[in-house]
Amino acid sequence: MVKRLGLGGGRAALAATLLVAGGLLCGCTDSPPPAPTAAHGPAARVGSDTTPTPTPTPVPLDDQFEYLPPANTVLATGSFQDVTGRASGAVTVRVASDLKLDVELTGFSTSDESGVTIALSVDRFGPSAGAPTVPAVDLPLGVVYGAGGDTAFRIDTEGRRDRGDLSYFNSLEVVHEGGTVVAAAPLTWTVPDFYPGLRLVDSGPADYARGRVTDYRGRPASYEVWGNDNPGAVARRFGITLNQLLYLNPQVRRDSGLERDTRLNLSVDYR
Template sequence: MGRRTVTASIAIAGVTALVLTGCSVFGGDDPLPKPTVHAAPSASAHPDSGTDGSGTGTDGTAQQVVTKQAVPAGTVVAETDLVSKSGDTAVHVRVVADDAGTFDAQLSGYRTTNPQPMTVEFRRSVASPGDGFDWESVASTTWQADAPAPTSISLSDAGSFPDWLHSVVLVPAATTQVADTDDSDTPIDADRPWVGSVLAAATLQWHIPSPYPDLHVQVGAARAGAYGWVFDAAGDKLTAPGSGVPTSYRVSHGDDQTTVAKRFGLTLAQLRWLNPTMRVHGNGWLYEDTDLNLDPAGR
């Protein structure tokens, strides 16, 4: 009787050990990859866009990692004028370092001959007048037709190195109040079909030193947690370790951010810097079939 009890205890312990080690009982000999959990950024970061220890929110949105101060507080790192094609609407924008390791956008001289609800926002793309909605826009701020434009907007959501934002835009916003009309079927903004389209756009020229001026990405061998394809600037696959100059990576099923970074000889901070809007699950796994940037010039 005692021998049966000992045997049963050993069997239960064996099953428990399999569960605790994270090994796949049905999926071969390799253990599942274990993403590293890192300290969460400040509460002002994107929610990639909630905040958890993986460097992204639990909803799979991106976050910026706050690092050391890039430039002294008060330093102007970008400055431009936003002017509509007709010239009837304009505002001066400059980006200044704050004392918290991030940046503020200062607006001045806003003028318009066509008062209307307006939004200012920063975009990763090089925007042009007429462009539509951009879900990756940062620091989107709206004011009403009878209100002054804001004088300062926080860019903390863009992190300590916001130079991945390539343009700033003015976008006419929807009217928020109820329309004063006897015809309930008339849309509030029926006479403003341009609402939501870019009215004015300007490219941003940044003056922020790179935190990794000597960064060189090397192609390592595919491995569990980093099985995806690597591509060069021409879009050709790089199949051999050390071959060609990698510029992008296609995330494969089961890839995690820590292992992908190691495959290319990068730290996790460097991978995030290269991919400021990288979307990560709460457990550190990357979103399958998304493309990661491996070129510092491609941020």
């Protein structure tokens, strides 16, 4: 029997943009939507109350990274890799029947009977350890006591800054009381690349975008906010849109400013 633990919130916010779900989930790269064209068919007669049906306005590509996968779609998988024997089991992240998200632990066991916290984290383990990460805080899901077993944690994505795209979390961690990570499961995501081919080029300091840039393997990787920098100006400095900057930095609120000395992610590969 699977134990299911909830993470509070309202209805899911994944449903904002449905138009590209099918193509994205199958791994296809959609071409840009066609420009609006006049409605086809016979022209309305003079004196008639019949009018042509207007062509819907295509959804801008910048807004297409909100998407709604079908229920039961597997978004990520992983397994605990712990040589000390503190935890074992498999991890699956999938779309639930109510279109929220489930983080499922299968065959999970832990030797820590005092209770451990299960949390999604941007920390990297294994071959990608040390690579850049999004500067976002962990997402605690719940506490598991004793031997564990099969458990599912429910996530309601409504109102989240990341719009329900959790693929910037690189692992699921088992955290002992006191904050020590005793085991981790690196996650492999099937969520598509919403901005394929996106490349950032630093055009240099500008008004409201005067922060310091750090490169990684020859490309801009992070940005240190300076003074009264604002997200729109920072995006323009690197030749991207505000939506693309927010995609790279799901921890940033659209309607807020940037706090001095905080760090932004500029890496598409290491989002």
